[in-house]
Amino acid sequence: xxxxxxxxxxxxxxxxxxxxxxxxxxxxxxxxxxxxxxxxxxxxxxxxxxxxxxxxxxxxxxxxxxxxxxxxxxxxxxxxxxxxxxxxxxxxxxxxxxxxxxxxxxxxxxxxxxxxxxxxxxxxxxxxxxxxxxxxxxxxxxxxxxxxxxxxxxxxxxxxxxxxxxxxxxxxxxxxxxxxxxxxxxxxxxxxxxxxxxxxxxxxxxxxxxxxxxxxxxxxxxxxxxxxxxxxxxxxxx
Amino acid sequence: xxxxxxxxxxxxxxxxxxxxxxxxxxxxxxxxxxxxxxxxxxxxxxxxxxxxxxxxxxxxxxxxxxxxxxxxxxxxxxxxxxxxxxxxxxxxxxxxxxxxxxxxxxxxxxxxxxxxxxxxxxxxxxxxxxxxxxxxxxxxxxxxxxxxxxxxxxxxxxxxxxxxxxxxxxxxxxxxxxxxxxxxxxxxxxxxxxxxxxxxxxxxxxxxxxxxxxxxxxxxxxxxxxxxxx
Amino acid sequence: xxxxxxxxxxxxxxxxxxxxxxxxxxxxxxxxxxxxxxxxxxxxxxxxxxxxxxxxxxxxxxxxxxxxxxxxxxxxxxxxxxxxxxxxxxxxxxxxxxxxxxxxxxxxxxxxxxxxxxxxxxxxxxxxxxxxxxxxxxxxxxxxxxxxxxxxxxxxxxxxxxxxxxxxxxxxxxxxxxxxxxxxxxxxxxxxxxxxxxxxxxxxxxxxxxxxxxxxxxxxxxxxxxxxxxxxxxxxxxxxxxxxxxxxxxxxxxxxxx
Numbered sequence: 211x212x213x214x215x216x217x218x219x220x221x222x223x224x225x226x227x228x229x230x231x232x233x234x235x236x237x238x239x240x241x242x243x244x245x246x247x248x249x250x251x252x253x254x255x256x257x258x259x260x261x262x263x264x265x266x267x268x269x270x271x272x273x274x275x276x277x278x279x280x281x282x283x284x285x286x287x288x289x290x291x292x293x294x295x296x297x298x299x300x301x302x303x304x305x306x307x308x309x310x311x312x313x314x315x316x317x318x319x320x321x322x323x324x325x326x327x328x329x330x331x332x333x334x335x336x337x338x339x340x341x342x343x344x345x346x347x348x349x350x351x352x353x354x355x356x357x358x359x360x361x362x363x364x365x366x367x368x369x370x371x372x373x374x375x376x377x378x379x380x381x382x383x384x385x386x387x388x389x390x391x392x393x394x395x396x397x398x399x400x401x402x403x404x405x406x407x408x409x410x411x412x413x414x415x416x417x418x419x420x421x422x423x424x425x426x427x428x429x430x431x432x433x434x435x436x437x438x439x440x441x442x443x444x445x446x447x448x
Numbered sequence: 449x450x451x452x453x454x455x456x457x458x459x460x461x462x463x464x465x466x467x468x469x470x471x472x473x474x475x476x477x478x479x480x481x482x483x484x485x486x487x488x489x490x491x492x493x494x495x496x497x498x499x500x501x502x503x504x505x506x507x508x509x510x511x512x513x514x515x516x517x518x519x520x521x522x523x524x525x526x527x528x529x530x531x532x533x534x535x536x537x538x539x540x541x542x543x544x545x546x547x548x549x550x551x552x553x554x555x556x557x558x559x560x561x562x563x564x565x566x567x568x569x570x571x572x573x574x575x576x577x578x579x580x581x582x583x584x585x586x587x588x589x590x591x592x593x594x595x596x597x598x599x600x601x602x603x604x605x606x607x608x609x610x611x612x613x614x615x616x617x618x619x620x621x622x623x624x625x626x627x628x629x630x631x632x633x634x635x636x637x638x639x640x641x642x643x644x645x646x647x648x649x650x651x652x653x654x655x656x657x658x659x660x661x662x663x664x665x666x667x668x669x670x671x672x673x674x675x676x677x678x
Numbered sequence: 679x680x681x682x683x684x685x686x687x688x689x690x691x692x693x694x695x696x697x698x699x700x701x702x703x704x705x706x707x708x709x710x711x712x713x714x715x716x717x718x719x720x721x722x723x724x725x726x727x728x729x730x731x732x733x734x735x736x737x738x739x740x741x742x743x744x745x746x747x748x749x750x751x752x753x754x755x756x757x758x759x760x761x762x763x764x765x766x767x768x769x770x771x772x773x774x775x776x777x778x779x780x781x782x783x784x785x786x787x788x789x790x791x792x793x794x795x796x797x798x799x800x801x802x803x804x805x806x807x808x809x810x811x812x813x814x815x816x817x818x819x820x821x822x823x824x825x826x827x828x829x830x831x832x833x834x835x836x837x838x839x840x841x842x843x844x845x846x847x848x849x850x851x852x853x854x855x856x857x858x859x860x861x862x863x864x865x866x867x868x869x870x871x872x873x874x875x876x877x878x879x880x881x882x883x884x885x886x887x888x889x890x891x892x893x894x895x896x897x898x899x900x901x902x903x904x905x906x907x908x909x910x911x912x913x914x915x916x917x918x919x920x921x922x923x924x925x926x927x928x929x930x931x932x933x934x935x936x
Contacts, residue, residue: 277609277655278648279616281627286644293640379510386512390620397515404522411523418511418519425510576782576841579732580796580848581772583764590799594786672785672828 217416224403224413231399232420238317238388238395239381243374245321246381250328257333268329275326280319284387287319288312316388316395324381331373335366368439375432379425386421396420457633458646461626465650468625471543471615475550476608482551483558490563501559508556513549514617520549521621546618550611557607565600566592598669605662609655616651626650683746684709685883686731686852691740693726700726701737702907708852708885713878715894715915716887718904719930724887727904728856731885732774733767736760744770745851772800775845779857781837783829789816789840790825793847801848808847815843819873835866839873846877853877855886891934895919903927 217225256268275283291310299308339362347357389397400417404410490501508516524530524539538544569592577591619628630647634640686708693701700723708714718724730737733749738759742749749770750762761767783792793812797803816822819839829837838858845853858874859867871893878884878897888894894901895915903911903924911924921928 274652277652279613279627279651281613281616281619282630282644282648282651285631286641286648289634289640289644383512386514387617389514397512400515401518404518408526410518410526414515414519414523418507418515421511421515422507426506570782570785572778572780572782573784575734576776576778576784579734579771579774579776579778581768581770581800582796583768586799590795591784595784598786670786672830676827676831 217412224399224407227399227403228396228416228420231394231396231417232424234393234395235382235385235397235421236424238313238393239320239378239385241313241317242320242385243324243378243381245317246324246328246377249321249325250332253325253329254332254336257329258336272326272329275323280323280384281387281390283323284316284319284390287322288315288391291315291318312388312391312393316385316391316393319388320381320384323384324377327377327380328374331370331377332366334373335369336362338369339365371432371436371439375429375436378428378432382421382424382428453637453639454642454646457643460633461629461643461646461650464624464626464629465654467623468612468615468627469654471546471550471618471623471625472612474547475554475615476611478547478551479554479558479611482555483562486555486559487562487566490559491566505556505559508553509560513553513614514620516553517546517549517617517621520552521545542618542622546621546623550614550618553614554607554611557610558604561600561603561607562596564603565596568599569595598666601662601666601669605659605666608658608662612651612655612658684743685712685745686885687741687743688727688731689741689743691727691730691742692738693723693730693735694738700907701730701740704740704904704907704909706885706902706909708883710883711881712900713882713884713898714886714900714902715898716885716902716904717889717891717894717927717930718910719933721906722904723907724904725856728854728885728887731854732771732776733761734776742770744773768800772796772848773851775848775850775853777838777842777845777853777855777858779861781829781834781841781861783837783841783844785829788826788828789821789832792829792840793844796844796848812843812847815846816840818846818876819843820869833866834862835869838862838866838870842870842873842877852883852885855884855888857887857889859888859890889934891919891931903930905930 217223217228253268253271256264259265288310292308292315295308295310296306299306343361343365344357347361352360385395386397388395389401392398394402396417400413404413407413486501486504489497492498520539521542524545530536530539539548573595574587574591577587582590615625616627618625619631626647630643633643637643684707686706688704688706691701691704692699700721704723704727706714716724716727726735729735730740731742733742736759737751741751747766747770750766751759752762754760783789784795787795790809790812793815794805794808797808797811798805813822813825816825819842821836821840821843824832824836824840829840832840842858855874859870862870867890871890874884874886874893875897886894886898898915900913901911901915901918902909903918903926905926911918911927913923917923918927919931
C-alpha cells in the first residue's frame, strides 16, 4: 500500500484506528487529570491546613511522586493494583489472576503523578487570593462552606488555569506510557500499526503528528479559557 | 522474602545504575549544547532562524518522549537512506539512539529555560555595561551570562531531575538500565512489589541528590538575593 | 577654546522615534570644567539627547566629538544611521562616564567588584591598581564601609553614590548624568547632590539632565533649556534664572516650583 494510503479510512487503512487511539488518549488523560485534581486538591488542603502531620504527609506525597520515574509509577500502579485485587479475591476463595482494566490503572497512574504537581498549583493559587477578599466574605456573614464555594473555589480555579493548562499537556504526554499496559491509546495503536505493516517511521511520525495536533488545539482551548476567566483581573506584568 | 533476596535484588539494581547515569549525563550535556544553538537562533533577530527555533521547541515539547524515542530507534533504522549513510554505524546502536533522542528532547526544554533566563537580565544593567565600553563576547561573559545563569538554576534543577526520570524509558529500547533490571527480576521471580520499590528508591535518592546539589549551588551563587548577614 | 580642544562637542543632533521627532537639531560644546545642567519638561528630548552622546540611542544625524575624536557614523541599506566602527564606540564609551536614573549596578557583584569591572576588563588595567583606586573613590563618595555589600542591600542613595564612583573609576573625560536623583526618596537626594557638587568643584566636566532647580542654579556653569527637541535657552544660570531671557523658561521653572 502507498505511504499515505495506510493512513486512510478504507480497507486496510489505519486512519480510523489511529483516530480511535487519539480519542482514547484524550479520554484517559482527561480522567487522569480529574483524578489528579481530586488528589491535588486533597494534598493542597493538607499542606494549607496548618496541621503539622497533614502538612508533612502532603509534602511527602508530593516529594515522593515527583522523584519517581513516571514509567515506574505506571508499572507499579498496573501490576500493583492487579496483584492487590488478585490477592484480595484469593482471601474470598477466588483463584486465578484478576487484572485491573488497563484504562483504570492508566488513568489512576496519570492521576497519581499529576496530583503531586496539581497540589502545588492549587496551593499557589489559593495563596494568591487576596486576604482582604476573605475578610470581606467573613464580615458579610458567610460561613466557611459558603465562602469556600462562592469566593475561594472560583478564584482558585482562575489562578490555577495557567498551571493546569501546562499539566494537561504533561498528562497527554504521560498517557503515552500507558501503552505498556496494552491499552489501545494512540501510542499503542502506532506501535501495533508499525509492527503489523513494518513501517515504523511512518506510523510513529504519524502518531507524533496527532499528538502535536492534540497539544496545539488543547493549548488554544486553555488559552481561551484563561482569557475569559481572567477578564477584569489586574495581571502582573509578565 | 528474606534479607538475602532483598540484598541480592538491590545489588543487581545498583549494578545497572551506571548505565542510567551515563545515559542521563550524556543526554543532558548534548542537550545543553543543542539548546545553546537553538537559543542562539531564537534570539538572533533573523526571522527564519527564530521560526525554526520556535518550531523545534513546539515539536519536541508537544509530543511524548516515548514516541520520539521510537522514531529514532525503530523509525530511522528502518529507512534505507539511513542504513546506507555514514550515520548508520552510530544509529544502529541502541545506546546512541537513546542518548540522541533524549538529548533532542531535553534541548527543547533547556532552550526555553535559557530564553527565560536571558529575558530576566535587567536591561539597565546591560546598558550600564555598554556605557562602560563593553560589547560582544565580553559583555556576554561578564554581565549577561552570570546574571542569566543564576535565574536559570531553579528550573534547570527541575529539568535535570525530569531527565533522570526520562531515562527509565530506555528500558523500552533494549537497554539494561535500572528499570529494565527491575522488570526482569519481577518477571523471573514473580515478586511484584520489591524490585519496583527498590528501583524507585534508587531513582529517588539520585533525584534527591541532584536537587540538593543544585540548591547548594544556588545558595553559593546568590548571596545578593538573601538578606545580608548582620 | 576651539572645538578641537573642547572636552565634548555635539553638533546639530537629530533623532526621531518613528514619526515622532524628538531631537530637532541640538548642539552643545563642553569645555574642561564645564558643568552643564540640561533642563526641560518631559518629552523635550533631554534624556534622549544624553543617551545619543554615548550611543545608547543612535542619532539620525549630527556628530559627537569627544576630546577631539569624532565618532564615525555611516548609513545602513535601509537608510538608518549606525556607528561605523564598533571598537571606536566602545573606546569612546569607556572615556565617558554615565550615571543612570535607576543606578544599574550589577546585581551579582559587590560594590567593589562593580567599581573594578570596567577598569579591569575593558581598560585592561592591572587589578591591584584598580582596587586601590576604587577604594579611594569609595572613600570620596562616603561608601568605604560598604565595599563588600551587594547592591540589593543598599539604599537608593547609597547605590547611586556607588554608581557615581563606578563611573569615576573609568577615569572619564566627561561625565553624563541622566536624572541621577529622580528615582530617589526625597531624604536621600541630598547625599547624592553633595557628591555631585564636590565633583563639580573639583573641575570635572559634567553634563547633567536634572529636575533639581536649586542644583542647576547653584552648581552649574551653564544651563541648557530644551523645549520640543530644540535648545530654547542657554547661558549662565544667573542669566536664565533671573527670567531675563526666555518666557517659556520662566513658565517652566514656575511650574517646577509649584
